[in-house]
Amino acid sequence: MKPILCFLAALSLHSTLQAQEIDPNRFGTLSFYFENDLFARTDENYTNGTRISWTSPALRKFGDDATIGGMAGYFDNFGWTGNSDFERNVAISLGQSMFTPRDVDAFNLVDDERPYAGWLYVGMGIIWKNHKVKNTLALNIGVVGPWSYAEETQRLVHEARNQSFPNGWDNQIGNEIGVNASYERMWRIRDRKDFHGWDWDILPYAGATLGNVMTHATLGTELRFGYNLPDDFGTGAITEAATTPTAIENPYTAKSWARRFGFHFFIRGEGRAVARNIFLDGNTFRDSHSVDKYPLVGDLSAGIGMNWKNTKLSYAYIYRTKEFRGQDNAQIFGSVTLSFNF
Numbered sequence: 532m533k534p535i536l537c538f539l540a541a542l543s544l545h546s547t548l549q550a551q552e553i554d555p556n557r558f559g560t561l562s563f564y565f566e567n568d569l570f571a572r573t574d575e576n577y578t579n580g581t582r583i584s585w586t587s588p589a590l591r592k593f594g595d596d597a598t599i600g601g602m603a604g605y606f607d608n609f610g611w612t613g614n615s616d617f618e619r620n621v622a623i624s625l626g627q628s629m630f631t632p633r634d635v636d637a638f639n640l641v642d643d644e645r646p647y648a649g650w651l652y653v654g655m656g657i658i659w660k661n662h663k664v665k666n667t668l669a670l671n672i673g674v675v676g677p678w679s680y681a682e683e684t685q686r687l688v689h690e691a692r693n694q695s696f697p698n699g700w701d702n703q704i705g706n707e708i709g710v711n712a713s714y715e716r717m718w719r720i721r722d723r724k725d726f727h728g729w730d731w732d733i734l735p736y737a738g739a740t741l742g743n744v745m746t747h748a749t750l751g752t753e754l755r756f757g758y759n760l761p762d763d764f765g766t767g768a769i770t771e772a773a774t775t776p777t778a779i780e781n782p783y784t785a786k787s788w789a790r791r792f793g794f795h796f797f798i799r800g801e802g803r804a805v806a807r808n809i810f811l812d813g814n815t816f817r818d819s820h821s822v823d824k825y826p827l828v829g830d831l832s833a834g835i836g837m838n839w840k841n842t843k844l845s846y847a848y849i850y851r852t853k854e855f856r857g858q859d860n861a862q863i864f865g866s867v868t869l870s871f872n873f
Contacts, residue, residue, distance in 0.1 A: 558873030560586045564626070564769050570848065570865030574697075575633040576645060577851070577864060579685065580769045582626035586658065590619040593657055598623060603657050612668070617659040622669070624654035626769065629681035630810045633859060635697035643857045646820040647703035648810040649681020650674075650744065656772075665717045665764045667738075667772050675744065675809060676706035704819045709809065711742030715749070715772035717764050731756040734764055740771045743815045746807035751830075757795020761838040766845045767799065768832065768866045794837045799847070801830045811855050822855040832866070843870045 566580040587596050592613075594604025603621045606612040632644035652673025659666050673679070682700040689696045715738030721730070735752040753765045805826055813821035834847030847866040854862075 559588050559620075560584075560870055560872045562586075562868060562870040564866070564868050566769055566849075566864055566866045568862065568864040571863035573863070574635060575631055576854070576858070576862045578629055578631050579688075580626070580628040582624055582769050584622060584624040584654075586622045587620050590621070593619050593621060596621045599655055602655070606657055606668075612657065612659055612666075614659070617661055617666075620658040620660075622654070622656040622658060622667075624656075624671075625652075626654070627651045627679065627681065627684060628769070629679075629685055631685075631697055632699065635699065638698045638701075640702045640820055641699065642820075643822070645811055645822050645855060645858075646813060647682075647697075647700050648675060649677075649679030649684075649703065650709065650810070651679035651681070652709065660764070663719055665719070667713075667715045667717075669713045669772050671709075671711045671713070671742075671744075671771060673709050673744075674706060675709055675814075676704055678706045702820060704809070705814050705817055707743070707809070707814050707816065709742065709744035711740055711744050711771050713740040713770075713772040714738055715770075719764060727759065729756075729758055730760045732760065738772050742771075743807070744809045745771055745805075747803045747805040749801060749803050751799060751801030753797055753799040755795045755797045755836075757793060757836070759791050759793025759838070760795050761793060761836070761843055763843075765797065765799075766836060766843070766847075766868045766870075767801075768830070768847065768849060792837075792839045794835065796835055797833070797845075797847075799830070799832045803828045803830075808854070822857065824855045825853060828852055828854055834866075841872045843872070844868070 562584045564582040568574060568578050590596055592604065592607045594600045594607050596603060599621050628650045630645060630648045632641050632647065634641050634644060650673060652671045654669055654671040656667055656669035686696050715736055717734055717736035719732055719734055721732035732755050733752060738749045740747055755765060805824060805828055808824055809815065811822050811824040813819035829852045830849055832847040832849040834845060836843060836845035845868045849864055849866055851862045
């Protein structure tokens with residue numbers, strides 16, 4: 532992880548130096564995501580997710596970014612994404628997720644439980660937003676199967692914690708290149724113009740993901756209430772369209788985000804209509820272990836966030852409904868996000 536962190540830090544610095552005419556005091560936002568069911572004292576289903584994301588400072592045009600601006604700049608030519616009423620950001624991420632059955636002691640395939648699976652990916656995205664709405668278009672490319680190194684990652688963590696290691700990774704789904712394209716639109720409803728003192732806002736959102744790893748439609752909302760709310764669009768769990776909780780670049784940002792302590796409580800509900808989930812359906816182009824998934828899945832989360840100067844830390848306790856027929860119980864896991872806004 533150390534080389535990855537150094538690379539992302541250098542990438543952020545290089546991008547900012549190239550865009551000094553826009554804002555010489557901003558390096559962007561660096562976020563670290565960690566999700567695990569250890570918060571619920573289990574080790575099954577969606578058992579771990581990690582992600583590192585960097586989002587650029589505000590850009591006049593996507594093409595002004597020195598990292599992926601060469602590709603993202605094509606979207607400056609379209610009326611919707613190139614609309615001058617929006618500020619722009621580009622985003623880069625690196626992540627890994629892993630999934631295991633409930634019975635991790637069995638060496639043989641457990642037919643009625645979900646497959647062992649891992650997902651290692653890199654993501655690129657563009658964001659165009661104003662103080663009322665945020666649009667995100669993201670592309671994630673990676674691998675599932677042994678190439679994801681999920682088995683090795685889990686073994687390393689379990690050895691560090693002196694825990695027994697799951698025995699069935701030889702039965703994981705096979706290697707496959709994965710490609711997902713996602714779009715999400717989020718609105719922000721609030722009761723006043725700035726975030727001084729006690730305040731609240733509502734963040735409804737809708738989106739869709741298309742690809743051989745995940746294909747689904749999403750609808751949800753988040754409600755926040757607290758003292759000196761951060762001037763952003765909330766912090767959700769790791770999803771295909773998640774980037775970072777980037778601050779809004781408006782006249783209130785310096786007062787509300789960068790210089791004061793704040794905290795807030797939030798609840799979030801999300802529903803997904805799922806057409807494909809490779810971690811339940813198995814490989815796309817070969818036979819592999821699979822289970823009969825439910826077409827509708829819901830998440831309900833509650834948590835707390837704190838922001839001070841350039842830093843935001845949030846924790847969410849997430850309840851996820853059953854994802855496949857035969858699953859004994861719904862799942863609970865925790866999600867921690869730490870962001871630095873430079």
